[in-house]
Amino acid sequence: MLIPSRTSGFDHTVPSEITPQSVYLRRRELLKATATLAAGAGLASWASRDALAQTTWGTPPGKLVALRGQPSRVEGALTMEKVTPYKDASSYNNFYEFGTDKADPAANAHTLKTSPWSVEIEGLVKKPGKLNLEDLLKLSPMEERIYRLRCVEGWSMVIPWVGYSLAELIRRVEPLGSAKYVEFVSLADPKTMPFVGSRVLDWPYVEGLRLDEAMHPLTLLTYGMYGEVLPNQSGAPVRVVVPWKYGFKSGKSIVKIRFVEKQPGTAWNKAAANEYGFYSNVNPSVDHPRWSQATERRIGEDGLFAKKRKTLMFNGYEAQVGQLYAGMDLKKFY
């Protein structure tokens, strides 16, 4: 559709703010040019402006290496909601490899070694193999996507991620006809992850999607957030983000992507099958056995005295992903 809509996100970027893709892709050469060429004055001002640029959601925190993406054109990929402060998004995390308290990952994840890094592609694909992080970063142009994140525990955030559709990678490795599911394996290194080996979950942390879910354009292979590379506690250097499912479905610090025929056993499903289903789509009408999923607290925004907000079906992405589950009993396939 050529007419921009609110959900397609065209209306909140001034065209002059958008870095042309040709420039973006050659940014390193351009920066080198600024250093070497006398005529680089104009480019230098462009480069410095780029570094400090305001984005549609605010200013990057300036803590880590910049990683920018163009505002995504995928439908539903740019929510207009207020973005959660970086301080909250980077200090309130579930990453059990670094401890079960939500302050633990930010305190402990500095030990995670994110370079060198590679992701192994395995299983039912024509082109298996090992992909270096450098190659993955270049595989497809980076996009910025502002997604709601709903945790199964009843809180939510709004996060500007940087990455590209996982489908871009999947297409390149050419899954075989027999591949029905995709499994994501997170790093499990007891040397750098102090809680790997604790009895909370089976390690490594494994998550999975049906192939069509993994191919959905909203499923994001993510390298950054808030205009910078991912902080370790958020799953650096590469993770998955599936915005219409509870947060635990989005595996962090991915080292292996495996294409399989049968539904994989996933970490929380193995730990408590009656509480965490394979699908785990955000659904306000299917409660967790121990608490209601009808409402959520938006971190950093809903004050102490504010009422919790209503949780949306598929976390508000029903228009985009509802058809994936047509005819399914979502009470049964929770």
Next chain:
Amino acid sequence: MRLLLNRWFSSAGAKPVWLVLSMLPALWLTWAAFQDLLGANPAEALVRATGDWTLRALCLVLAVTPVRTVSGVVALARMRRMAGLFVYFYASLHLLSYAWFDMGFEANDIAKDIAKRPFILVGFTAFVLLSALAGTSFDRAIKAMGGKWWRRLHRGVYLVAGLALLHFFWMRAGKNNFAEVAVYAVLLGGLLGWRVLRTWRNR
């Protein structure tokens, strides 16, 4: 030392000092809430902190008699009622934080939640029991009930301790995270065990 402590706990200043010290956690939490020092999810932080302090106050009040007996600081007995009421104080703050910040004072939602979640039911039951103890803590109630019945009722504090522990255990069960639960279980178990042992020996 014993003489000194006995004299101190018998002095007029002991109760006010105990009162102020027991208020400190609540004052700190109030201050922290207004100064935005409670992290990304202040509601959750308040609910959890008031729960933690209820458990700590419970351990403290149950420790009064064993410490008094073993150390001979008999004047500690003067602090017992206030220590007990502080358990109720923090339990009330805990319930209030939950009902307000988690449930937005929606009576319907709270009722449904109590029915739905066993650990909420257990916590709520402990609070109701504790209310009965707090409500009969003054001298006239003791007189009206008679010492024997009053003591029987107030042994209910062990039941409260058991329920509080179960409540905490269940809350942590979701993450299989039982280290802290074990600490309180050992403390409360030890304090109860000491009493069982004493009764058995005195037979």
